[in-house]
Amino acid sequence: MDGRAAHIFNIQRFSVSDGPGTRTTVFFKGCNLRCKWCHNPESFVARPQIEINPDKCIGCGACLAVCPAGAHLVGEGSHSIDRTKCTGCGACADQCFAEALVLVGKTLSVEDIMAEILEDRLLYENSGGGVTFSGGECMLQPEALTELLKACKAEGLHTAVDTAGNVPTEYFEAVAPWTDLFLYDVKAGTPERHKALTGSDNRLITKNLSWLKENGAGILIRIPFIPGENDDTEELRAMAAILHQNGIHEAELLLYHRLGEGKYKALDMDYALNGKASPKKADAEEAVSIFREYGVRVKVM
Numbered sequence: 120m121d122g123r124a125a126h127i128f129n130i131q132r133f134s135v136s137d138g139p140g141t142r143t144t145v146f147f148k149g150c151n152l153r154c155k156w157c158h159n160p161e162s163f164v165a166r167p168q169i170e171i172n173p174d175k176c177i178g179c180g181a182c183l184a185v186c187p188a189g190a191h192l193v194g195e196g197s198h199s200i201d202r203t204k205c206t207g208c209g210a211c212a213d214q215c216f217a218e219a220l221v222l223v224g225k226t227l228s229v230e231d232i233m234a235e236i237l238e239d240r241l242l243y244e245n246s247g248g249g250v251t252f253s254g255g256e257c258m259l260q261p262e263a264l265t266e267l268l269k270a271c272k273a274e275g276l277h278t279a280v281d282t283a284g285n286v287p288t289e290y291f292e293a294v295a296p297w298t299d300l301f302l303y304d305v306k307a308g309t310p311e312r313h314k315a316l317t318g319s320d321n322r323l324i325t326k327n328l329s330w331l332k333e334n335g336a337g338i339l340i341r342i343p344f345i346p347g348e349n350d351d352t353e354e355l356r357a358m359a360a361i362l363h364q365n366g367i368h369e370a371e372l373l374l375y376h377r378l379g380e381g382k383y384k385a386l387d388m389d390y391a392l393n394g395k396a397s398p399k400k401a402d403a404e405e406a407v408s409i410f411r412e413y414g415v416r417v418k419v420m
């Protein structure tokens with residue numbers, strides 16, 4: 120792909136949870152982790168995908184007529200998509216006026232993304248906000264990301280990169296000069312648990328965190344708190360030790376929520392944490408005190 124374009128699935132304006140102030144968050148499509156609790160499953164693969172909501176389908180048949188791949192399967196009261204045939208061309212979604220079909224993902228030029236970002240310049244200035252690049256894993260498109268970060272800095276905007284950190288260190292070397300703040304995930308402490316929860320161990324992630332710290336980057340650590348997955352004493356201590364070893368004294372603990380569950384259904388994907396209840400702030404008290412032992416003040420969100 121041209122370095123001056125990015126695969127994205129959303130540009131969210133007026134965001135207040137992706138860094139300081141009011142921000143625009145650009146969500147990149149494509150990720151090399153598969154966190155069991157991910158609430159953006161549409162971010163997993165870099166190519167466009169169709170989301171289907173059969174409840175909205177009025178059975179007009181327009182999608183069947185237009186699909187060049189013959190991917191739509193319509194039966195008695197049912198409508199599904201053969202994902203092995205679908206090429207993500209989007210022709211069916213264009214014809215679906217009932218909005219039962221939605222194409223998720225597009226490739227946009229750096230110029231087009233910047234034009235949208237700059238619409239809210241005054242809001243950033245008045246709120247102390249800026250622009251956050253997220254995903255998916257935005258660091259997997261380092262050329263486009265670097266171009267966007269440079270363009271933001273040329274406009275005087277505050278920049279943040281939301282990353283899981285599981286990419287070559289050279290990518291951090293490329294983007295760090297243009298990034299004011301890294302929103303950096305710590306999802307588990309031991310390599311074994313990290314692999315079980317996300318599909319990859321955390322050795323590279325921990326190495327990159329140390330590189331960022333040694334090179335003076337702005338870092339905000341974010342730890343997902345997932346009951347029954349990463350909230351046992353051993354894991355909490357291992358995560359706290361990583362932060363302590365890197366001289367990091369503050370972090371956010373993000374309580375698990377199930378907001379993305381419906382998206383799995385729309386993409387014909389299984390949700391690994393089906394039925395898991397969301398924790399309350401009080402459930403995180405032990406975690407907060409363990410991190411405190413390691414000199415890390417944790418804010419529960």
Ligand code: SF4
Nearest residue numbers: 176177179180182215
């Ligand atoms: S175009 Fe939309 S409403 Fe019509 S059959 Fe296809 S999915 Fe259903």
Ligand code: SF4
Nearest residue numbers: 186205206208209211
């Ligand atoms: S996105 Fe294209 S290939 Fe996929 S189901 Fe729709 S029309 Fe067919």
